[in-house]
Amino acid sequence: MSDPVILFFVLGLTAGLCRSDLKIPGVLYESLSIVLLLAIGLKGGVALSKHNPADLFAPILIVTLAAMLVPIIAFTIASYFGRYKRADAGALAAHYGSVSVVTFAVGSSFLVRQSEEFEGFISVFLVILEIPGLLVGVALARWAATQTRWGNLIHEIITGKSIVLLVGGMVIGYFCGEDGAASIAPLFFGLFKGLLAIFLLEMGLVTAGRLAELKKSGIFLVVFGILMPLLGATIGILTAMVINLSVGGATLLATLFASASYIAAPAAIRMAVPEANPSLSIGASLGVTFPFNITIGIPLYYTFSQWLLGANQ
């Protein structure tokens, strides 16, 4: 049985390809993203309230270091095999080093459908992983350049909408705990999948618009957009084994490592590496990697995690 949220994505994609006049108003898209980001933050915060945050210090450090490998691999592949110039390879690295919140949400909804338990604190990794990959990507792009305004860039990423809402939701969830959050649970947890479905309808429409651009960029970008999540997921599962996550947790960590940003990274990269061609990186992350992850990738990472970790549990 198919996951309805994926079918909403397919509906959006089909409508976009048929050039339907269907449009999700920008205000609705913004509102949905606010609710989804807060909901993910709250969920993580509630889960965190059941743990001692100090216990997470070592896993966070290991996950952050492992995640920095992803942009370095992406940069190497894009510059050596794709023969992209430094700015474009760095921009691609930043997009793949950062993470996608919606892919994460689809991953957790997939695990719920499989009745697979996962550690709630994984969303802490979601918040943290948004930042280092982006910075590594920018550093690679601007290796020899002198005029990068690092202060402005870091300020922009940290005060960006997604980090503020995720961290804010997490803090609120942590202090309220499960009982305190019960009063707002119907909106943020009860309606979550329905709201995610409408968001994915919009994502389908946007992805359809990117496919035409992708044709111009050539086959390399398509191969890159599929190869990178597979490499990222492998690093993610291996890291999950090191920090002793469950099969569900490993699947979600793999999903995070496999995902590429298409909201936070494009905005940050446009300012930090203006000479990079934005349609290359967003074409790969939104046109190839996002649909690949939500349709084939996540079930595949789940199977891999079961295979590698299942025997130990």
Next chain:
Amino acid sequence: MTSRLITRKLITIICESCLEGQITQASIKLGARGYTVCDARGKGAHGLRDGSWPEKGNIRIEIICDEPIATRVLDLLVENYYQNYTFVTFVADVGVLRPEKFQVI
């Protein structure tokens, strides 16, 4: 009525929405007293800019100021942004009723 109008320059900048903060702040530093920003959509050398995704969004910035400030703002745009960003800029003479609102104190 028209005799009461004083001529000032109206700079209209149509550019990527991510530049809003930088350009407006820089214009104020260069002496502009204010600005107006609205969302914009359109098609040009960089294809369709339909605002379907944040990165596909354009804005239209309007600044009314003295000619020397207009020149400084245009220089800033050409030196820092023209090479890498989507841009259309034009300047027109406009009549304003309260010229003191648009000049450096």
